[in-house]
Amino acid sequence: MIxxxxxxxxxxxxxxxxxxxxxxxxxWVKGNLLDRENGGCITSLDRQGKIYNDDKSVWFQGRCLxxxxxLCHRYGLRQEWKExxxxxxxxxxxxxxxxxxxxxxxxxxxxxxxxxxRYMFSESxxxxxxxxxxxxxxxxxxxKKAENCFxxxxxxxxxxxxxxxxxxxxxxxxxRNERAAAVPMVLVSSAQILRRCDKxxxxxxxxxxxxxxxxxxxxHFHPEKQASLETVLQDGxxxxxxxxxxxxxxHSCENAWFLMSEAAFTNNxxxxxxxxxxxxFAFERGWDPDFGGMLYFVDLNNRPCEQLExxxxxxxxxxxxxxxxxxxxxxxxxxKYWKRFECVHAYTFSHFPDQEYGEWYGYLHRDGxxxxxxxxxxxxxxxxxxRCLMLCSELLEIxxxxxxxxxxx
Amino acid sequence: MIxxxxxxxxxxxxxxxxxxxxxxxxxWVKGNLLDRENGGCITSLDRQGKIYNDDKSVWFQGRCLxxxxxLCHRYGLRQEWKExxxxxxxxxxxxxxxxxxxxxxxxxxxxxxxxxxRYMFSESxxxxxxxxxxxxxxxxxxxKKAENCFxxxxxxxxxxxxxxxxxxxxxxxxxRNERAAAVPMVLVSSAQILRRCDKxxxxxxxxxxxxxxxxxxxxHFHPEKQASLETVLQDGxxxxxxxxxxxxxxHSCENAWFLMSEAAFTNNxxxxxxxxxxxxFAFERGWDPDFGGMLYFVDLNNRPCEQLExxxxxxxxxxxxxxxxxxxxxxxxxxKYWKRFECVHAYTFSHFPDQEYGEWYGYLHRDGxxxxxxxxxxxxxxxxxxRCLMLCSELLEIxxxxxxxxxxx
Numbered sequence: 001m002i003x004x005x006x007x008x009x010x011x012x013x014x015x016x017x018x019x020x021x022x023x024x025x026x027x028w029v030k031g032n033l034l035d036r037e038n039g040g041c042i043t044s045l046d047r048q049g050k051i052y053n054d055d056k057s058v059w060f061q062g063r064c065l066x067x068x069x070x071l072c073h074r075y076g077l078r079q080e081w082k083e084x085x086x087x088x089x090x091x092x093x094x095x096x097x098x099x100x101x102x103x104x105x106x107x108x109x110x111x112x113x114x115x116x117x118r119y120m121f122s123e124s125x126x127x128x129x130x131x132x133x134x135x136x137x138x139x140x141x142x143x144k145k146a147e148n149c150f151x152x153x154x155x156x157x158x159x160x161x162x163x164x165x166x167x168x169x170x171x172x173x174x175x176r177n178e179r180a181a182a183v184p185m186v187l188v189s190s191a192q193i194l195r196r197c198d199k200x201x202x203x204x205x206x207x208x209x210x211x212x213x214x215x216x217x218x219x220h221f222h223p224e225k226q227a228s229l230e231t232v233l234q235d236g237x238x239x240x241x242x243x244x245x246x247x248x249x250x251h252s253c254e255n256a257w258f259l260m261s262e263a264a265f266t267n268n269x270x271x272x273x274x275x276x277x278x279x280x281f282a283f284e285r286g287w288d289p290d291f292g293g294m295l296y297f298v299d300l301n302n303r304p305c306e307q308l309e310x311x312x313x314x315x316x317x318x319x320x321x322x323x324x325x326x327x328x329x330x331x332x333x334x335x336k337y338w339k340r341f342e343c344v345h346a347y348t349f350s351h352f353p354d355q356e357y358g359e360w361y362g363y364l365h366r367d368g369x370x371x372x373x374x375x376x377x378x379x380x381x382x383x384x385x386x387r388c389l390m391l392c393s394e395l396l397e398i399x400x401x402x403x404x405x406x407x408x409x
Numbered sequence: 410m411i412x413x414x415x416x417x418x419x420x421x422x423x424x425x426x427x428x429x430x431x432x433x434x435x436x437w438v439k440g441n442l443l444d445r446e447n448g449g450c451i452t453s454l455d456r457q458g459k460i461y462n463d464d465k466s467v468w469f470q471g472r473c474l475x476x477x478x479x480l481c482h483r484y485g486l487r488q489e490w491k492e493x494x495x496x497x498x499x500x501x502x503x504x505x506x507x508x509x510x511x512x513x514x515x516x517x518x519x520x521x522x523x524x525x526x527r528y529m530f531s532e533s534x535x536x537x538x539x540x541x542x543x544x545x546x547x548x549x550x551x552x553k554k555a556e557n558c559f560x561x562x563x564x565x566x567x568x569x570x571x572x573x574x575x576x577x578x579x580x581x582x583x584x585r586n587e588r589a590a591a592v593p594m595v596l597v598s599s600a601q602i603l604r605r606c607d608k609x610x611x612x613x614x615x616x617x618x619x620x621x622x623x624x625x626x627x628x629h630f631h632p633e634k635q636a637s638l639e640t641v642l643q644d645g646x647x648x649x650x651x652x653x654x655x656x657x658x659x660h661s662c663e664n665a666w667f668l669m670s671e672a673a674f675t676n677n678x679x680x681x682x683x684x685x686x687x688x689x690f691a692f693e694r695g696w697d698p699d700f701g702g703m704l705y706f707v708d709l710n711n712r713p714c715e716q717l718e719x720x721x722x723x724x725x726x727x728x729x730x731x732x733x734x735x736x737x738x739x740x741x742x743x744x745k746y747w748k749r750f751e752c753v754h755a756y757t758f759s760h761f762p763d764q765e766y767g768e769w770y771g772y773l774h775r776d777g778x779x780x781x782x783x784x785x786x787x788x789x790x791x792x793x794x795x796r797c798l799m800l801c802s803e804l805l806e807i808x809x810x811x812x813x814x815x816x817x818x
Contacts, residue, residue, distance in 0.1 A: 044713075113581045113584055166577075309717035310781075366780070377715055
């Protein structure tokens with residue numbers, strides 16, 4: 001590394017640690033997240049922390065299990081964290097898995113099923129939650145369950161007809177057969193976490209990450225168009241309509257740092273180059289030149305976006321951009337990534353944190369004004385933000401010490 | 410009627426007619442709406458009228474069939490209108506109906522199926538399109554088809570298990586069994602249009618409208634909460650979560666004028682009172698005191714809305730509010746409804762029309778700035794706006810003549 005950012009990195013580190021331990025975690029841990037009556041987590045908390053919807057997101061049972069296990073794993077066991085992880089784990093296993101092994105999407109506070117979707121994201125968060133719990137608390141049974149669920153996801157990815165959930169297909173594949181980037185993306189990050197939590201099977205998971213990374217690069221990464229695309233045809237070719245032209249800069253940044261982390265693990269320079277390209281394209285297209293901040297969706301050819309929320313500024317998009325910026329800087333030492341980090345940090349920390357009640361607003365209008373004051377919902381809870389604060393802290397420590405970047409998932 | 414608004418009404422009438430014939434219809438009729446190669450209508454046109462998505466909305470095949478038939482029916486046959494109606498009709502019958510009688514949601518430009526949804530809105534627009542076409546051009550076969558499709562919808566409404574489309578249920582009815590207001594609403598307006606287009610069966614359709622109106626008032630109308638609710642439990646009781654607390658002011662205004670129109674048809678004062686209440690509640694809750702315009706969604710108890718687009722200003726919401734305001738004034742002569750019309754008109758006409766390329770923007774940020782420049786999409790096309798301009802013109806004529814309000818659907 002040529003440049004020395006020790007002092008700046010130490011100052012940012014202080015900000016990220018204060019945010020995590022004093023502003024964000026207390027909102028959830030001292031608040032109404034944990035359902036002491038029924039077990040599990042309720043994430044739909046308003047600005048002050050009061051529950052406005054007591055239905056439970058299955059994603060967030062798994063995500064809370066991951067976050068509070070990761071906190072214990074990283075910073076040492078705290079009873080208040082373990083209590084949430086334990087409760088989420090019990091609730092997940094008792095109420096969130098259907099008889100066919102697939103998981104629900106939402107359940108009532110008591111755990112009765114409300115909705116089950118075709119997508120296997122509930123499963124992916126179960127996998128990373130159980131794996132992290134296993135590693136944090138030495139629970140081999142939890143690891144086994146994570147691995148079994150991951151194997152099911154993998155077999156559905158390779159052969160959709162093996163899906164035990166026989167839901168009516170969403171579209172007509174014989175008319176148009178699409179691939180969604182989110183699926184290989186969660187498989188890569190799940191396999192990376194499993195690998196870290198199960199050192200004995202390191203080689204097996206590395207092989208899987210390598211294979212699926214190839215799919216992402218082959219089908220979704222389009223350097224000739226300076227973009228990675230969310231939805232492509234089966235052979236990776238462009239679908240020239242709003243879905244096919246959709247760029248999701250937040251997703252691309254998240255995917256980019258998953259791949260940078262893999263490049264660090266495997267010391268793969270070619271992969272690093274591709275990951276940095278994905279990040280650069282996403283940032284260049286996603287950054288809003290008029291108001292600052294990252295746009296939620298962008299059209300490849302600047303044709304109209306269909307999503308009503310396309311130009312809103314979402315907290316998690318900024319979380320992922322911050323991680324990607326620091327990871328890119330830690331791996332390359334290139335000044336432009338430090339500058340990018342500082343630019344995104346300035347926007348993010350001046351717009352999203354709620355100075356009065358803690359935690360962050362999730363959604364801003366394009367001009368940066370707050371559109372939603374709630375702190376949580378079925379889609380927002382203690383995941384992207386605490387993960388960002390943890391991983392940025394780790395990266396800032398490395399940068400402060402002028403150390404070599406290491407895999408962060 | 411006590412107050413005389415002849416002069417004002419005549420001035421507004423000029424504005425509405427100019428908007429319809431000079432600004433809105435030419436955008437579609439002289440533009441790329443009609444697919445001359447494959448037949449049918451493409452509604453995803455950008456600000457200037459260029460196609461950015463050539464997939465076809467089945468809703469809009471039926472809606473275009475309705476609009477361009479209604480124009481001929483109302484203003485006399487014009488070949489350019491009939492050509493669009495004919496083309497939409499042929500495309501609908503050839504490509505948009507599945508083997509089980511249920512209709513698709515989207516198809517490719519050539520008519521290959523892309524998506525079929527559980528909701529029967531494609532069917533409702535087919536019904537009103539075919540019925541209006543039958544009345545405009547004296548096509549008895551089209552009327553018969555409209556009636557058969559309506560009977561299928563009705564039987565699904567009364568007994569969901571009779572639905573020939575055996576799609577996996579969306580949720581677990583045994584956990585929570587909900588009713589959606591949109592279903593009885595489209596049945597009421599479809600039956601009203603069928604009644605007008607098939608005078609021989611007037612009594613039959615009146616009976617149906619009467620029955621279903623009872624369901625709307627019994628289950629969705631909650632005067633004790635000063636609201637009509639989009640989603641309630643089977644017995645009409647409140648579901649205390651974001652879906653259950655959702656008020657959709659645009660829907661409520663649209664529903665209100667369907668019911669006012671029914672009150673005019675049946676000379677039912679009790680129904681008029683309820684319809685005016687629905688409208689008043691919707692306007693009082695929906696009007697944005699900070700920036701003007703009608704909000705898209707409002708929470709019954711001012712708890713957080715989940716929809717990212719809750720505070721956006723949508724063109725169709727304003728179309729429906731304009732119709733409801735004039736209808737309420739035409740039926741009651743109450744000054745407050747004229748004032749409401751003038752207030753909504755001022756906001757609407759100063760924010761939505763595109764002065765440069767014609768037609769209207771569909772979506773504004775809360776503060777009134779334009780968020781989407783396209784004129785059409787799979788959800789926006791020549792329906793709400795031309796219908797509003799036609800019906801408001803009709804109501805303004807009645808008001809200018811100091812005439813008695815008549816049913817407008």
